[in-house]
Structure formats: C-alpha cells, structure tokens
Amino acid sequence: MSITTPPRPLDVTALFPRLAPLARTATRLHPRPGSPSVHDSSVGGPLLWPTGEPWPHCAGPHVWDGRNPALSPDDVRWERRIRAELAGRPHGDPNLPLAARYTPEEAATAKRIKAGRPWPEGPVAMLPMAQLYVRDISDLRPPGQSEADLLQVLWCPFDHPANPTTALRWRSTAEITDVLAAPPEPPAMQFRGYLPEPCLLAPEQITEYPNPLELSKELQQELRDWTRWQAAGAAVDSSYSVAPDEFYMINLSVAPGWKTGGWTRWGLTDPMPRRCQECGTEADPLLTIASSEWSANTKTWAPEEDQVNLTSPLVLPSSQKPTKLDIARGYNLQLHVCPASPDHPHIELIQ
Ligand SMILES: [Zn+2]
Ligand SMILES: [Zn+2]
Numbered sequence: 001m002s003i004t005t006p007p008r009p010l011d012v013t014a015l016f017p018r019l020a021p022l023a024r025t026a027t028r029l030h031p032r033p034g035s036p037s038v039h040d041s042s043v044g045g046p047l048l049w050p051t052g053e054p055w056p057h058c059a060g061p062h063v064w065d066g067r068n069p070a071l072s073p074d075d076v077r078w079e080r081r082i083r084a085e086l087a088g089r090p091h092g093d094p095n096l097p098l099a100a101r102y103t104p105e106e107a108a109t110a111k112r113i114k115a116g117r118p119w120p121e122g123p124v125a126m127l128p129m130a131q132l133y134v135r136d137i138s139d140l141r142p143p144g145q146s147e148a149d150l151l152q153v154l155w156c157p158f159d160h161p162a163n164p165t166t167a168l169r170w171r172s173t174a175e176i177t178d179v180l181a182a183p184p185e186p187p188a189m190q191f192r193g194y195l196p197e198p199c200l201l202a203p204e205q206i207t208e209y210p211n212p213l214e215l216s217k218e219l220q221q222e223l224r225d226w227t228r229w230q231a232a233g234a235a236v237d238s239s240y241s242v243a244p245d246e247f248y249m250i251n252l253s254v255a256p257g258w259k260t261g262g263w264t265r266w267g268l269t270d271p272m273p274r275r276c277q278e279c280g281t282e283a284d285p286l287l288t289i290a291s292s293e294w295s296a297n298t299k300t301w302a303p304e305e306d307q308v309n310l311t312s313p314l315v316l317p318s319s320q321k322p323t324k325l326d327i328a329r330g331y332n333l334q335l336h337v338c339p340a341s342p343d344h345p346h347i348e349l350i351q
Helices: 017-022 073-087 104-115 217-223 226-235 244-253
Strands: 024-028 127-133 150-155 166-171 204-208 259-261 284-290 332-337 347-350
Touching (some): 017 217, 073 104, 127 284, 226 244
Antiparallel strands (some): 024 204, 024 259, 259 284
16 A cells, blocks of 8 residues: 655745755655454554553543543444444435445444443553554654664553543563453443544655744745745745745645654644753654644645545545544644653643
C-alpha cells in the first residue's frame, strides 16, 4: 500500500529562503482500516507485548460527564460492524432510520448497549493506540542511546482532570520471546470515539515548516507581505491576499493527520514551551494522534488517492477519518519526548 501527499502548491523556501533551515522531516502514517498482526506497524492493532511484563493500567481519577453511559470496547466494535452491515441490507422505506432494520436480537443488543456499562472502579487496563516499528519509519529514533526498534503507545479511554493518560514503551524486538496472546481490555470506556479502529499504515516522508507563531517576528512579517507571494503567480490562491500567512499555515507548514516527528501542530492555543519536567530540555514532537487525516480546510493535504473523491466539498470520503477516533471533539493528541533520555516523562498536548 502506497499513499502519496500531493506536491505543495509552491516551493516556500524559494519565496522565503530564511525558512529553509527550519525544514523538518515528518512521516505521515496514513492509517487505513485493516487486520494488523503484532508484527505490523499499526494504529489500534495488537501489540508485540512480552508475557512477563505487566500490562499498563490507569488508576484515574476518571471524570464522568454525567450524561453519556460507558461502553465496552466490544460494544463499540459491535456497533461499527452492525452499522456497516445495515447499510448493505435491503429495506422498504428509505426514510426509516438504520435502527429500523435491526433483527430482534440486534435490537436487544443495541438496547443493552444504550443502557450503558457500570462505571469502572479501580484501575482500568489501557488500550493499544499504536505500535511503530523503526524499520517502517526511518526517522523514528528512540531517545537517548537506546537500541530499541519498536515504539508502543497505549492510552486510557477515559477523560481525566488534566491531559489524557498515555503510556509509551520502547522495545528491542530481539529480546521478546513469548508474546502476550490475550491482553486485558478495559471493562468500559467513556466514548465511542476513544476506540481506535485497527489500521495498517502507509508511512510517507514529507517536509514541514513551523506554525507562523513559532517563527521570528521578521519572518512573520515577510509571510504577511502579499507582494512577496505574488512572485509565485497562480500557485497562491488570491483569496488569501489579505492574510497570506494563513495560506502558509494551512498549505505549507504542518501536515494534518497522524504523523511522527516534524513540527508541533497548534490550533487550540498559541505555542507554548514543552520542557521536560525532569531536566528542562525542550521536548521533541514524537507522535501526533489525530481525529482526522484532513478536513475541508486542509484538503490540499488529502492524499492523491483520495483527491478523485473530492468532487463535492460536502461529501468527505471515509479515508478522512480512518481510525474513527474523536479526541476532544476533533483535535489532536501530540506526544512529545525528551531527547535526553527515554526514561524522562513524555508530554501530552491536545491541539
Ligand atoms: Zn485513566
Ligand atoms: Zn529530560
């Protein structure tokens, strides 16, 4: 599977040579639903986990919103499977909702799921979010001097008073002899959008530049100067003439979607320092866990394979949200790590 980002509308360093030293490589992961094994790089797939090692649990506290009942991962899997099946079933009245096509058994299951699961007491088993083999993502490097060749990311599918709770493991696969066959699962989770759909990956390297707010005042000034952009002719959408730095931010700086490395994506807040709690070093972007691969606003980043489906601005193909995750209503969870040591705590940032 190969998935390709269309070329950027123009070479931004030709217009703004001072951006050139700020170029960073990021790897877009391009998740697509599939059946990954423990030997694949994946999102929401099984982890190559040694039998002897305790599975990570989260002790909370878990914040209930007071409205939505909890569901088990299997409840969400059932709903996703049945929804796909229902769409293909014959039906009489096209105005009937999908639920009207349930068999009696399915209706009973749906009713039970709607009633909700008990809110868990005590620690909750974390869910696999992703595992990434270094062989698949050449820019992925463990922090410090580690020889690890596999990164595993788990998360707790509940809201917490502060940031989401995630666990990172760097491993050397050569040291793993027995693989845990049936890892524990949380008895309940908070939202449907907290269960990643199993996806295989099609990593692709791209080049990123910083968010405008992370640039020097001089560069910010240059990016706002429409006369400088006119040298690029029709490659720049003239509707951006009043705010060409927006054109830069949306189309030329940071890619949307799942990725490793690159620059931090900002949107919810202005840029802020991400210093390691242990040693104060500025942490590096490691992994962006995204709710969607691109949006109507960022559709120049939609892969070439999807561009044919973009004839209507209202209908977005399912490849836009392959993982079915919904983090903080459509935002991204970005993990940052201290370059000094894999033992220093990582930083979770929602943007
Ligand atoms: Zn938790
Ligand atoms: Zn540190």
